[in-house]
Amino acid sequence: MLRLEKRPTPSQFWLYATPVVAVLLTMIAGGILFGLLGKNPVAVIKTIFWDPIFGEFAFYLRGQLLVKAGPLILIAIGLSLGFRAGIWNIGAEGQYIMGAICGAGVALALYPTESRLVFPLAILAGALGGWAWAMIPAILKTRFNTNEILVSLMLVYVAETILAKASTGFLRNPEGAGFPGSRSFSTFKAASNPELIAGSGLHWGGVAALATGVAAYVLLSRHILGFQIKLAGQAPRAARFHGVNPEKLVLLCMGLSGALAGLAGLFEVTGPAGKISIDFNVGYGFTAIIVAFLGRLNPLGIVLAGFLMALTYVGGEMAATNMGLPSAAIQVFQGMLLFFLLGVDVLTNYRIRSAFMGAR
Amino acid sequence: MTRPELLKIEGISKSYPGVRANDDVSFAVGEGEVHALLGENGAGKSTLVKMIYGLVRPDEGKMTFRGAPYTPGKPGEARASGVAMVFQHFSLFEALNVAENVALGMENPPPMRELAARIRAVSEEYGLPLDPARMVGDLSAGERQRVEIIRCLLQDPKLLIMDEPTSVLTPQEVEILFRTLRQLSAEGTAILYISHKLEEIRALCDEATILRRGKVVATCTPREKTARELAEMMVGASLSPPERHPGEKGEVVLGVTDLSAPSPIPFGTSLKGVSFTVARGEVLGIAGVAGNGQDELLLALSGELRSGPDKVRIGGHAAGDLGPAERRKAGLVAAPEDRYGHAAAPDMSLIENAFLTGALRRGLTKNGFIDWAATKTFAEEVIATYDVRTPGSHVAARALSGGNLQKFLIGRELDQTPEVIVINQPTWGVDAAAAAAIRQAILNRAAEGAGVVVISQDLDELLEIADQFAVLNEGRLTKPRPVQGLTIDEIGLMMGGAHGMEVAHHVEA
Numbered sequence: 001m002l003r004l005e006k007r008p009t010p011s012q013f014w015l016y017a018t019p020v021v022a023v024l025l026t027m028i029a030g031g032i033l034f035g036l037l038g039k040n041p042v043a044v045i046k047t048i049f050w051d052p053i054f055g056e057f058a059f060y061l062r063g064q065l066l067v068k069a070g071p072l073i074l075i076a077i078g079l080s081l082g083f084r085a086g087i088w089n090i091g092a093e094g095q096y097i098m099g100a101i102c103g104a105g106v107a108l109a110l111y112p113t114e115s116r117l118v119f120p121l122a123i124l125a126g127a128l129g130g131w132a133w134a135m136i137p138a139i140l141k142t143r144f145n146t147n148e149i150l151v152s153l154m155l156v157y158v159a160e161t162i163l164a165k166a167s168t169g170f171l172r173n174p175e176g177a178g179f180p181g182s183r184s185f186s187t188f189k190a191a192s193n194p195e196l197i198a199g200s201g202l203h204w205g206g207v208a209a210l211a212t213g214v215a216a217y218v219l220l221s222r223h224i225l226g227f228q229i230k231l232a233g234q235a236p237r238a239a240r241f242h243g244v245n246p247e248k249l250v251l252l253c254m255g256l257s258g259a260l261a262g263l264a265g266l267f268e269v270t271g272p273a274g275k276i277s278i279d280f281n282v283g284y285g286f287t288a289i290i291v292a293f294l295g296r297l298n299p300l301g302i303v304l305a306g307f308l309m310a311l312t313y314v315g316g317e318m319a320a321t322n323m324g325l326p327s328a329a330i331q332v333f334q335g336m337l338l339f340f341l342l343g344v345d346v347l348t349n350y351r352i353r354s355a356f357m358g359a360r
Numbered sequence: 361m362t363r364p365e366l367l368k369i370e371g372i373s374k375s376y377p378g379v380r381a382n383d384d385v386s387f388a389v390g391e392g393e394v395h396a397l398l399g400e401n402g403a404g405k406s407t408l409v410k411m412i413y414g415l416v417r418p419d420e421g422k423m424t425f426r427g428a429p430y431t432p433g434k435p436g437e438a439r440a441s442g443v444a445m446v447f448q449h450f451s452l453f454e455a456l457n458v459a460e461n462v463a464l465g466m467e468n469p470p471p472m473r474e475l476a477a478r479i480r481a482v483s484e485e486y487g488l489p490l491d492p493a494r495m496v497g498d499l500s501a502g503e504r505q506r507v508e509i510i511r512c513l514l515q516d517p518k519l520l521i522m523d524e525p526t527s528v529l530t531p532q533e534v535e536i537l538f539r540t541l542r543q544l545s546a547e548g549t550a551i552l553y554i555s556h557k558l559e560e561i562r563a564l565c566d567e568a569t570i571l572r573r574g575k576v577v578a579t580c581t582p583r584e585k586t587a588r589e590l591a592e593m594m595v596g597a598s599l600s601p602p603e604r605h606p607g608e609k610g611e612v613v614l615g616v617t618d619l620s621a622p623s624p625i626p627f628g629t630s631l632k633g634v635s636f637t638v639a640r641g642e643v644l645g646i647a648g649v650a651g652n653g654q655d656e657l658l659l660a661l662s663g664e665l666r667s668g669p670d671k672v673r674i675g676g677h678a679a680g681d682l683g684p685a686e687r688r689k690a691g692l693v694a695a696p697e698d699r700y701g702h703a704a705a706p707d708m709s710l711i712e713n714a715f716l717t718g719a720l721r722r723g724l725t726k727n728g729f730i731d732w733a734a735t736k737t738f739a740e741e742v743i744a745t746y747d748v749r750t751p752g753s754h755v756a757a758r759a760l761s762g763g764n765l766q767k768f769l770i771g772r773e774l775d776q777t778p779e780v781i782v783i784n785q786p787t788w789g790v791d792a793a794a795a796a797a798i799r800q801a802i803l804n805r806a807a808e809g810a811g812v813v814v815i816s817q818d819l820d821e822l823l824e825i826a827d828q829f830a831v832l833n834e835g836r837l838t839k840p841r842p843v844q845g846l847t848i849d850e851i852g853l854m855m856g857g858a859h860g861m862e863v864a865h866h867v868e869a
Binding site for chain 2: 008009010222223224225227230231234235237238239240241242243245
């Protein structure tokens, strides 16, 4: 019989080994899944993990990695701050959409002004849009003690409805012959978010993501605010004793994660997506939750996890198109990653002991 | 006196990673004997009784119970053999009533009505009045302990283990508990009694086994020794009582006026019109049975519970509406009772925990950025000054034993040059040597001109260090009186007597 025994101090080894073991277990279990679907497991795993970096089309796919990793990292870092403090913003997808709508809305309102200020203004509006959307669950929580998980999650569906209205109504391209979707940002230079180095996939969103990663690392390891965030999550009563105002912390963490999600939305819609359309969002806000945990809620870990998750996106898409796998199988594969991560994570704080087989 | 042997322990050893908790421990308990287990924190008492109760398995050695080999694999097996235990920390559900709580601890609980009748019968037989229908959340700490004891007695145990049972009782309640224990002993139930209170052990116990660093260092008959001798056997060194250098009383540094506040704690006690003042160099001792507003008073003084600005004045300035950080800035430091989760973050290192309250007064931040090097120096200074036994400042707070962590946490507050010090339960669960060191450190700060409020359930401690004495009872504070000239009986009456327990023994008599 096996049983778990709490470790006196968390294991440093397992803290870092957990993500690696989780990825390996995901490959094994995913391989079995792909095998049962009648595909060659090794080939599928290779397509997902190897081909995007070293394969035939790597020159294009490597750029795609950064395109996908950027928004994931940006959102996940914002979420991780809240998660560390025990504040569960599950609605980053909604904040991402609202940031995109607000930012794009401001930019499109200024069309066709070719001023250098249009893009910075759009960035500001994007961050504000995400922030404001996150303030709804935050204020409801601090005022009426509602559950931020439920409220933020439900607001995603409200945001999706607003997005549908935007692309078919108030932001629709007036010269678009009645098709849904806004004016394309590739034709509006002042507000577009182009690739900065050709072929690299790097746009302003990627720059923002990496800078945010460094800033968050410094915040958590050196700044008193980072200390308070960690303290509030680990020992809420000790945090009060220290002098943390829990309500302010909720507003701060929700606001910060909302603003970063809004920024990600703005960079996406003005860059890779190119315009507001009914389905420009592809679930980055939800996937970022996995990325945050896969990265151990640690900013540098999240940067790595963002690239790993982008790999499963890009590689998974390849596997789906080239090998005829259902896209649901790829989503299951990504879900397994979080499942195994949380499962193996137990070993950081507990060790497995085989119980002494006593005479009964 | 020779008694038939009930429990015999031979050569028991138990190791945890890095610690040898018990090393070749042997002793025996006779039927109906009240046997004391004495030792400092970390001496291995808890590990030993956990092995007897089946929570932990020994690495080596053997136990014999009623003449047969005894190897309990889990507490259920220990209970089936006739061993029962009352823990120091109660495991009761506040939102359930007494009978329901008792039923939860049984393997096959009888129907509720029958169980209630049995609880009533046992409680009357042993002079422990308890209404089975009352909610545990509404009970005093003494009454909660009775729930635990009755839960054990229903199993008709041959050996009853009690871990620090009197730390939450009034003097009268202690007397009554002792009567119950003596009655049990006379009926042939052996009692294994763990306590730091040496006078109690002298009054109650027939034999004592003294542990130090996991080994048995002495056995004795406590009645034949003085408390001082017992303490010295425990510590392995000679002890001296704290020295007082009463300075001149200065101006008032902490003034509380008609402070009332609802409790933020479920089933807590609200504060009702609490007033007192503390002058520089003065120690105010606040006694009271647990659950009478001690936690709330600490929260209201530390700033976690706010009130009208003028209700609390620090150094003459209105501070009632200030939060904990602002009150620290004004010169007030506080040490809450609960070390794991309130005074300290258990999973954080001692360095981070030093920062937790020391940040402001020790100037450990610059423009919001933490000076970790200075924080480490501060943590290591506290570790060295207060003799905190730890492998280093990087270890998590939860890895320290209760007494060691308490030394660290008290030291952290005292080393901030405070004007006002508020401490709840400074030496609860701390061994004699460490407790003496903590009391001495508190007195030294008072001598240097700090005003001190000590909230404690240990009357001996308060009488030893306090100048003024008051009692918190159902959220109300009695008028502080000078300690000199107070008798234990007067204190007991200030504490509200023994919560109706006398009556039951009258009936029995």
